[in-house]
Amino acid sequence: MLAFIAMHRIAFMTILMKEIRRFMRIWQQTLLPPAITMTLYFIIFGSLIGSRIGEMSGISYMSFIMPGLIMMSVINNAYSNVSSSFFSNKFQRSVEELLVAPLPNSVILTGFVFGGVARGLMTGIIVTMVALFFTDVTVFNFWILSSVVLLSSILFSLAGFINALYANKFDDVSIVPTFLLTPLSYLGGVFFSTDLLPSHWQIVSQFNPILYMVNGFRYGMLGVSDVSLATCYTILISLILILFFISMRLLNRGKGIRP
């Protein structure tokens, strides 16, 4: 394992740095939009509406939604970084540069996934800085906070990668964020505590993985959560393993990249 990593360190770093260069080069399309969206969310939901809502789970509404909003930006950006970058590599055929090289598929996959993680974390930092203009940002437990962000961005980067393998046109990489990611985030307890939901909807929402990430992250920041941390980590880690194996299988078959 270590020998494997040492051998492919340069190749992995090459992919990762190329991915980082890409989203930095087009920062107007990658880093700016989440900053603007979050500013709007904070103004509208936090200041204007939030002041009328009062407290949620014993915390001011603004503080309550902040972790969820940060998390939402992180996973959206991790996902779309990998899906659009890898799809664009397919579309421009530059994926062939990777296919002719002596690169194990696992190195290609982790290179792109950590590219997505880098974009996710970068976005997280930017959005947190935006949040500082509106409210105090507290850290209840740094390790929980950072591990939940890291695992969530790995998970959604993997999902974005699978999306890119299946995609045949640019539209195909925006379908999942629009029809799945956004609704799941909105219903995933970003804006409300699931205690407010009728009991049958509380049960349904337990099947929403984003709920666990948002709550795990909220716990890391504020120390409150609707779910248990153990469940949060179990779900994150098992989903990562599942998506990793699916990605590897698809890559080994050459799905969408090798006719």
Added chain:
Amino acid sequence: MSLIENYSGPALSISGLGKVYDNGFVALKDVNLQVNQGDFFALLGPNGAGKSTTLGIVSGLVNKTQGKVSLLGLDLDGDIYAAKRLLGVVPQEFNFNQFEKVRDIVVTQAGYYGIEKKEAGVRADKYLKALGLWDKRDVPSRMLSGGMKRRLMIARALVHGPKVLILDEPTAGVDIELRQSMWLYLQKLNEEEGVTIILTTHYLEEAESLCKNIAIINHGEIVKNTSTKELLQELHTQTLVVDLIQAYPVRPDLKALTVTWVDDSCFEVEVNKGTAINELFEVFNDAEISVSSIRPKSNRLETLFVDLVRK
């Protein structure tokens, strides 16, 4: 590595290669091919014959359906990474990121082969200079001309120092002057550095004058695989076009020659294999006609090629 250095077998060996694309199209039926080390080899064939499919399988860009491929003795199914290190690929279609800068593309490719950044930069600069792209190193690749893009792909393919270089139509869309310099460069690589070169081209005169060995593929099968010299010997006759200095409204007597007049000052003459061209001039002298130029009617390889792929 020592295993490879002492290896004296073929550079590329393909046996029983078959490819059925997902839509059911049978692109390769049963391709068998060997290319020796140090060869300058042309794979010729009409559009859709299966050239790119064959080279794509060798390069790891296309999944094979059946058969075996080995590069310098390394089986692609077993030693894929070792094999890929020895191979450079210049595909038919442009396949680099349009927004990246020329030098970055080459340096990045070196990184995929595990070459440290500093060394990668040195190598990239060397090949960009050799291929006349030095001035364009900081330009986004989409701003290159077609011929420059092709040379960029060659620089990228060489950056890790391959022993076998595959080029799929490297001279398509490249002007005559650049084409010649590209050929010279490839010949130098072949002769001085011993790189085995395998290419496809639709310019048959190129293949005829430069390649040592030729295979012709048609409908997914190799129909001919021999040295250029032997292939050309298969021609039984050739047609020469003879231009005369004066016009001859009254045709002179050209005795036993098989002649077809094109106009008053030009005719075509068919010559059998083994006939010395000198004999023609004896006849011309006897008939007292002055020849201004004499040339083959068509490229010799072209005649053979058309014959072979029409079957």
